[in-house]
Amino acid sequence: MNKKAISLMVRAVIAGAMISCAGLASATVYTQCPGDLNGDGDNIDAGEDSTVKCMHLSGGDGYIKMADDRPMYMFGFGNMTGVPDGQVMSEGVLSAEFPAPSIDLKEGQPFYLTLSNVGMVMRPDLFDPHTVHFHGFPNASSVFDGLPDTGIAINMGASLTYYYNVQDPGTYMYHCHVEATEHMQMGMLGNLYVHPKQDGTPIEYPAASGRIFDKFVYNDGDGSTGYDVEVPIQIGSFDSRFHDASEGVQPLPFAEMEDNYPMMNGRGYPDTVIQGSLPSVDSYLDPGIPFKPGRQTQRVSTHIEATQGEKILLRLSNLNVTRFYSLNTLGIPMQVVGMGAKQHISPDGKKLYYKTNSVTLGGGEAIDVLLDTADVAAGKYYLYTGNLNYLSNGDEDFGGMMTEIIVN
C-alpha cells in the first residue's frame, strides 16, 4: 500500500470518527426555517408556507475539475437545502461547490440561511469554524456579518442560522470570512443577488420604443435597467500551488500567492461555454477519496445566450484574492447601470450610466452591465479578461477567464 493510500485511510477513519462524534457532543445540525414542517430545512414542500426564503449550506471541503482536466482540492459551500438535518453530516462530506450555490433573493422576502460546518474530511488536522459574510449588505449587524473577529463563527458539527431582512436590490456576493486569505483562496465564494420589487411591472423603455421589460436590476422607476436575460458571473482565480499545499498539509504560501487558474463561475474556457453543471470530477479522483459518485460541484453556468433584440444583464463580481481583473467585450458594448449593489445614479437621481468595452474589478467589487443585442448582428461574441495572460488554464496557454455571448 503506498503512502498516499495510507494517508487517505487515516483521513477516512478520522472523518468517520468526526461524524460519529457529532451526535455525542452538544453539536448538532439544526436548521431554522419558518414554514418547514417536515424538518428538511426548506419550506417548499406540499402544504408548507414559503413566505420566507430558506437555504441550507454546508461549509467544508471538496474537489472541482479545472479546464485542463486537473482535479483541484478546495474548501467551499455545498447545498444541503432539503436534506434532513440528521443526514447532513454524512451528505455534506466533500460537498463543496465552486462557486458556492447561488443565493437568489427577492426584495422584501426575509431570508434564513443555515450554515452547517461539516468539517474538512481531507484535512482532519483542521478544526476551522466557518461563516457566511453577506458582502455589501447595507446596515449590517455584526452578529450576522460573518466576520469571525467581530462576531461568531460556527464550529464543526453544528449549525448557525443567519437572518437577513432583504430590502435592497442589487448584486452582492458571499464568502466565508474565517481566515479569509486562506478560506477564500481555497474557494468559499459565491454569487448573491437581490431582485427588485419592480419586477413583474411592465415598463416600456425607452418611451414609445415598443420594448417592454418586466425584469429590472433596480427599482429605477423608468425601466432603464430593464433586461430579458440574466447571467451572474463571478470571476475568480486559484493558485494551484496553494491548493496543493493545503491538500498535502504543507505550509501555505501566503506571500508568494499568485493565481494561475483564472475562472468565471468556477470554470475556465472552454468549460465556460458548457450549459448547466459540469460533469462530476469523481472519475479524476483517487478511489480512496470518499467523494460521492456523480456529485456535481461546478453547477453555475456562464452560458450567455439571447435572441437579437433582447437585453442581457451581466451581474459581474470579483472574489479572487490576489489581483484586479478587467473584463472586456468584443462587438457588444456594455452599459454600466449599477455598481456595488447601487443603481449608478447620483443622490438626486441623475443617471451616471455609461457605455464601455471594459470594466475593471478588484476583489469585492461588483458591477451591473446591460448588453443590448438590438444593435448587433446575430452571431458569437466574447466576454474575456483584458489581462490577456490570464487566458490560460494552469500551464495550458489557452482558455481561462473567457466565455461566449451567443446572439440568435
Next chain:
Amino acid sequence: MKLLRSFAALTSALVLSATSLTVQAEIMGIEGTTTDGHQKTFNLEAAAAAISTPDGDNLLIWAYGDLDNAATEVQYPGPTIIVHEGDAVTINLTNTDIAEPVSMVFPGMQNVAAVVSNDLNIDGSTDRVVLTEEASIGETVTYSFTASKPGTYLYHSGSNPDLQVEMGLSGALIVRPATNPDSQAYNNADSAYDHEYLYFLTEMDTAIHQAVDLGLQPDTSNYHAVLWFMNGRNGPDTMFDHNVAWMPHQPYGSLTRMHPGEKVLLRIIGAGHDMHPLHTHGNHFLQIARDGQVLTSDPANAATVGADLAFGDYTQQVLPGATYDAIFEWTGRNMGWDIYGHTAGDGSLCNGQETASDSTDPVSFEDCRYHNAPIPVDLPENLDLTFGGFYSGSPYLGSMESLPPGEGGLNLNGGLFFMWHSHTEKELVNNDIFPGGMMTMLIVEPPGVPIP
C-alpha cells in the same frame, strides 16, 4: 439563549444625553507655524529610521518628520500637513542623513515653486527620475504654493521616487475649506461630517529595504510586496491609538468610531505602487470627490450645486496616486429586528412610543418599525461557536453578555465592530503570517459613548 443584557439600562440612560456629547473628531496632523494666520510655514526633515512590523521584522525606512516639534520622530507616513483654503504654504525640507538627494512633490497643488538654499543638486547623471528641486545631506530646499483648493491630497518624494516612496517618503496633505472648515471636506454642504478619518494605503517589498540597509543596489523594477499598510501600520497595529510609545515612527492609527446616524468622512489615499479594493463592512459609502475635485456637474458653482454626481458603492477602487473622499453612515435601518434588543414592557421608547411605529428615533436612529422585535433566530450554544475578540457577547448594540473564559474582551462599550480592509485578501497578511495587513475596524458605538 439567555440574554443578560447587563448594559441595556445603561444604554437607555445614555441615549438621553447623546446629542450633547457628540464631539468633532479630527485627523492628526501638523498645522505649521504662522504669524498672520494665513502664511503657514513647515519645517520638515527627511531621515532614516527603523520600524518594526508585526511579523517580527525590522525594516529600514526613509521618512519625513516635523522639525518644529522636537518631541516627534520621523514617521511613516510623513506628518499629515493640514492647511486651510487660500493659505500661502512654505515648506522647508532638510535632508538630515539620507545619502541621496530627497525632495517633495505635491500632486494637485498648482504653481509650486521650489528654491534651494545651498548649491543646486539636481542629479546630472540622468540615471534616476527627478521631478523637482532636491536637498542633499545637510541641505535644505524650500517649496511654496498657495493651497487654493480644499481637498484630500498626498505628497511624496520627487527624487528617485520608485525607491524613495517605497522607502517611506510620502504623506497626506489636507486643505480645509473656507466654509465650515472643521465640519466639511469641501465648501458644499453635502460634504459635512461628524467624524473624519484618514486611510493612507501603501505596501512594501522587504527585499528593497534590506538591500538599502546592506548598502546593496535595490531592485525596484522587480517589485513584490509582502507587507501592506494602512496609515503606516500593518494590522492589527492599525487598531492601536495614535502615538503609542512602541511605534515611535508609526504614530497614526486608523481605528474608526461613530454613533448610529452620524456621518463619517473617509479620506482615502492610494500612496503605494498597487491598486487596492477597500471594502467597508457594515454599509455602503457615498463617494463625493476624487483627487480633491468634488464630483459635481458644475465645478464653478460646486459650493451651491454640491456633489450632485456622487455615487454609492461598497468597495472603493483605490488606485496609485489617487485620493477619494467618501461619506459613510450607519443606522441599522431595515434590519428586521430591534438592534438595541428592547423588549415589550421594558419601558423603552422609540421616537417617543413604546410600540413599533413607522418612524426613526431621532437620537438612537433605531428603526421604530422593529421596536421590541427580537432577533428572529436562535443563536447556537456557546460550545458550538468560535467568538471574535471584538464581539460583545450580544448581537444587540449597547449590550454585553458573558462569554466563555478567554473569549471576547476587546469590546468595551457593547459596540458593533466592522472590518474595513483591502479585499485583495492576500493583502491581509504580514509576510506569510495571517492575519494582518491592510485592515482596520469601524466601531459603531452605542449613542452616548464619547468619541474623541
